[in-house]
Amino acid sequence: MERVLKLRRRQNIIGWGFVLPASLMIFIFYFYPIARAFVLSFQTGVGVNLKYAGLFNYQRLLADNLFKKSLGNVFIFLIIQVPIMLLLALVLASLLNDKNLRFRGFFRTAIFLPCATSLVSYAIIFRSMFALDGFVNAVLTNLSLISRPINWIGQPWTARIVVVIALTWRWTGYNMIFYLAGLQNIEPSIYEAAFIDGASGFDQFFRITIPMLKPIILLTTIMSTNGTLQLFDETMNLTNGGPANATLSVSQYIYRLSFQYSPRFGYAAAISFVIFALVAVLAFIQMRVGDTR
Template structure:
């Protein structure tokens, strides 16, 4: 490369060197994508930050300092939605990831019969939109609906459970069930891809050394899949903190906001009542900061182990 550069330079003094020319061409390739991300993501993010220091409605906004942030601490509904998001995160993400990992480990066995069929079936929910998932589950779990009737036939319950509006627990449980259904297969695919890059002779060696299946799983599979597990954990955390469709369509946030998510509340504050853009922006920054902190935390923990 160096030799080419010097020969070019001596040949035509003011023309760009080959290296410089390629560097510029490279920038041309990535400029559309970069500008779009800056324009459609970073710039609005900055505007949201400015908004979060303002109060008022519609076009009449005035500087309010940290008032919006201070109000967050007093807003019972916001605190409830924050709690809800954390309940979803703490209960749903671990269950789903462990389940996905177990399924991937089982399906990675090349001697397993019907492997492709199992994989396709478990992966299929990913093709369903979150709105569809919400509506299907809302209909299945309706009072007097399929799930209640089946549970009664099985003798597991005596009377109908009002899943959607009965209590905060049932409504949140319903959202968690729907989330696990929708996303387990998706995460399983990540693990299956990760497993394929693990050398199978490792397992043979462990087998000869007398390690049983569970020990092999703990000592070989989990450590070698660590980067993938980290990635899925970060993606799911991010997704869970941003939940909207399920809260909005499956439970409508009810009963009395007990299953509502932060994004749902932000949407309500921005578009369903008298718009409080400033307050909504402050809330959205809470989500952003939580996502950032949790991602960093997970990367730290992932690095240590």
């Protein structure tokens, strides 16, 4: 008996040995920096010459129009792009969730393929396609849909539209995969019964598919919100935040404050902490709303 206990103790210690290296790294590279960012947000100065300044950074934040603008931009993307993308992904997933569908594998792969493209790469592809003298304008002009080329990237709202189109192109297939997995857990007999009862495809989508997938829709909403609030690679390479900061994201503003202008680490940390709080609060709200029926 004592030998067994001793063996268990030994195994327990070995177990800690297995989990500690990875755990320590998460503490060092995630938890310590977020705590450090919090402390930093109460300091001011240039570069690493920092001194405590209380709530100064947060007060400055409230009067910073560029910060408000970047936050507004991110919310514009969030409110317009995320619902369009998720609805599209849902529709595509329910169309693909049909064992008798021909070319199913081709459709699935084609729609999923944009996920294999890096964020920088697709941003640059879209930037090139929507350039003033670029492919999209050439096609639209040839089809006589427009008389003069549209300066897509050069005007605030068209630039935002291009970002929305690009984001939707890259991420719809990604979300569709989640929904497809979720749909496989729904009994086909439910749809059959609904069909016999005379429910149209439209009814089936809104009365069966959406309610049954609610937890997954919630998950993808949280992920997309999280991703949009952290938007960086796309706006940096597609529009460089322009024109007139109409597509500047908060992450890009933090990057500019820290690494392009004279480094204001304290102030940038205050902004980054706001993002952290927003991600947490929005996830919490979405979970609350998603749980009620």
